[in-house]
Amino acid sequence: MVFGFGYDCVHDDYKVVRMVEFYGKDKSNLWRRIQDFPYYLWYRGRASGVFASGALHWVVSPKPESDKSRLIAAFDLADKEYRLVPQPDNYSLVNSHMSMVVLEGCLCLLCNYFSVHVDIWVMKEYGVMESWTKLFSVAQPTTIDKFKWVRPLAYSQSHEKVLMQQDNKRLLWYDLEKKTVDFIEIYGVESVTFADFYYQSLVWPRGRDGGKKQPAKDKVKKKKDKKKKKKR
Template sequence: MSDLFPPHLLCNIFSRLPVKSLLTFRCVSKPVCALIDSPHFIKTHLQQSLVSNSNRTIITASIHGSDIYYTDFDLNNAFATFINHPFTHSGAHFIASCNGLILLLTAKGSCVFETLSPPDPPNLDLVLVNPATRTHKLLPVSPIEYPVYYSGTECEFVSYGFGYDSVCDDYKVVRIAQFPDLVKNEVKVFSLKKIVWRRVQDFPYVLYATAQGVFLDGVLHWLATKRSKTEAVVIASFDLGTEKYGSLPHPRYSDMSDFVAALGVLGGKLCLSCDYDMRYIDLWVMEKYGVKKSWIKIFSVDQNVGIRFVQLKPMAYSDSGKEVLLRQDAGHIIWYDFKLKKISKKFVIPNFWKAHVSLESLVKLNCGDSTDMPTVKRKTKKSRQRDDFLSKAFNLKL
């Protein structure tokens, strides 16, 4: 095939194909395999997916973290694929995803959710997984460096962030350990390229909640306060390239009553959802990064539009941009129409607690990847109904 098409043309064509097809094409010939495995092609394919919003998937995790699956973004696929990892017996806590890699927090010898409170890094493991290529990499554990004056061996909580540093062409994990006095903390950065943890400047804020860092364009973001949890909340940032801290402005809220805020990314832009005691939720999007006036409230959803919810989390825009995918509590995913201001589609996915939009990619982990992760399929309600129909109509045993 490489003899019939120039390499640049073949690269252009292949970059528009799904990962599953590319993994199959690796068997065509050695030159084709070398092309698909090359760092240049992997980056080209990833960039094409990001620009075209293609190869998107939905990651779902059960409440105990024992079952983690991914399925097609359009939710029309009859099967969800089980994500295997080294600690399925103890469960895994989903941390973040970036460019097709997902970061999981797992426990050693016990349920991960029993170990998270209080957080104890020596008893926890971090693992990076690429579900599309079925590879994983266990990250080394780094002990927490407690303050000299601090006699305890526990911290209030630990927050993680994961993202891509385009300056160094490196994937980095950031860990913030918040100590009980709410003043001191410890921040360490793990480099996937160098396979090492480094301590960096302490976080200059107090984490507002135990939420994980939100990644966008080389920067991680957290909701935090300056000195105590009673002070005004700020949007703190950490640049993975420069490893410098900063802050971003909040929107000009139309309702200043009490609400619970949560950061996210929607359509490649930072977003902020404000939950007003489960009465209604406002969703803001920062159209121009770092500019206060660019915050726009794109919609407000209350309990009177046919949506009964405890939480609503924005996940992604539709391909047309006229709808937004929302996670409605546990087990429910809905499409919300902006213009009609109502639900256009609703999906019930059993046995999941949280859901996240991710990406399928060929991004490689460093040497020592595990390649023995079998693909396990589970049938959805749609496929079970199809099988029941076939067995009754044709007297088949399925």
């Protein structure tokens, strides 16, 4: 079972998508069922759907438990339809682990060739195969000490560096031009388990009333104040 969350700009709504591969009947009545997903989820990829350009994305395979063929499947939140996203035509998946993230709104493909290097690709124009660009390649252990994975998070203001997370341990700046690494020290934090970004104003946390309802104690105080005013 995997999930995805994103914003449908056509209908101005936030949506949660659940994908389940199961045997037997699904007894849940809380979800609206749409057409069956025509691919198999590649579980070793990122479990949560990656949201970009109005769609959620997963690494999938046309056959169950297939290591030879990996595809990028997209689910459009507005029209509720599936499609395949074109991949770079000049890269290899042999002996690699494939996953996705979003970097400054663009779909980003990570190809991890274990114990060798990680290639980071960015799709600058969504849906256009020719717009795939290899942003950089991180070699190990020459550039960084031996690692399991790295994940780009954001560009610096000058776009000369990329903020990245290494394994579940630390953050670092990767200089795109110099191809060097600067590790980030956070006072009081020994290791970074998971790093991500948040964007303000999704749903008001106090509920549907928008926080207008007041605690019972406050209501009691207001009633007492009104009685005092009447007496005066």
